[in-house]
Amino acid sequence: MNLTDWLIAALRVLVPVLAIMLVLPIPMWLERRGAGLIQDRPGPNRVGPFGLLQPVADAVKFFMKEDLIPSNTDRFLFVLAPAIALFSALTTFAVIPYGPAVTIDGREFPLVGADVSIGILYLFALTSLSVYGIVLAGWSSNNKFSLIGGIRSSAQIISYELAMTTAAAGVILAAGSFRLTEVVSMQTGTWLGFIPRWNVFPQFLGFVVFYVATFAETNRVPFDLPEAEAELVGGYHTEYSAFKFAMFFMAEYVNMIVVSALTVTLFFGGWSLPGYEPQGWVGVIVSALVFFAKTAIFVWIFIWVRWTLPRFRYDQLMRLGWKALLPIALLNLLWVAFLVLKGWLP
């Protein structure tokens, strides 16, 4: 490997992580301003224009706070838990393609951290590990509220993971590949000249199940039972303070961005724009911006839903997951199998 190869390899590893860290303050700001908008109040508006520097002020505050580890906790696991949560959130983005292939020195490089053959399985593997961060935080805190939060989270994530992967299986079946770059490339072009060939149209049920399940997987309202503040104080992060709390906080927003990007990739054509053929560096930049815009829409829906809907009860959550979403996801899988068998897909 010469210097260019090393440079390209380093860029491919660093760009997804750095990009996500750079855009991370945007949803945090959007959440608070959006909450203000929906609740008919200004929201943060003192730090910088439109309160844009509020996330920076928050970060500084988290650094300045006292880092407290309560007595009678399991110190090792207590410190490890937020690290697992943030690690599994940050590494998931590596397999999501964010642009078309770039040609450097006559070789093509797809714009994705790692174009692995098991792309989507890798993603599900890491998201299923993210539950350990929450469960261990709950257990090691030695606090009954934290423990209940951790237990709820593990039950919830296992239940909804099933529906989520079954819904995603429809996309895999249609694409004939686990590789996310191929999932995107099968969705380019149009049907009848004006309908984009996005998976959301033939697999609308699959999309609905998948999107509802992502709310449960990220512990967001209306499925934020693990941290239900009215009954559990703060749930699994009750005992956390300072930067360890900030790590859970960041992990939640990173997860939000990642599942939004995944929804876009699986059901809304990823970086592709119908009727636009990306060419050269301009094409790369336009495609990356298209991807960013599509993802931003879904991140906004996360925020919109949080400040609009009330929280579910726990039995309602379980009933929805097992008795509604899972059968619908299986139905969707049958439907896609029928379409593929008939040769109408892709």
Added chain:
Amino acid sequence: MTATRLVFDAAAALAILFACVMVVHRNPVKSVLALVVSFFALAVAYVLLAAPLIAAIQVIVYAGAILVLFLFVLMLLNVPEEGRQGSSRPIHQVLSGAAILVFGAALLALLRSHGATRAEPAAFSAAGPSDVATTSRLLFSEHLLSFEALSVLLLAALVGAFALARREDQA
């Protein structure tokens, strides 16, 4: 000894080490966590043996689902740490010593016949039968019967567990 081989050996050593931690640790929650690390190291070994599909399934199914369920049950029941048991009877000590000796001898014999060669496993370099399509084709043609038999076995276990857990008065 290539870098791949080094990583493979490290992953294998980690898997064995944490499997031992799982057995000897007195805290059941820590035991489960040791098993998670062990399974993860095993997944790394699978990747290096050019079987990324098996590696991903290993992490999703075992580390991501089954062990989370273990953890869930342990936390729900709040299982306490095992206390140190009183001195066991001499016959127990003799028997366990003999078991360790037999197992060690068997392991040594196995290593001498198979593992003693220093050659690299073939899959390190070549792309083995790891492709998803190849695996599924094998699963649904050559191994179809055993595959289906396994799913029936799992179903039977599920029904059995349900029958055992159900209380008589609810029948």
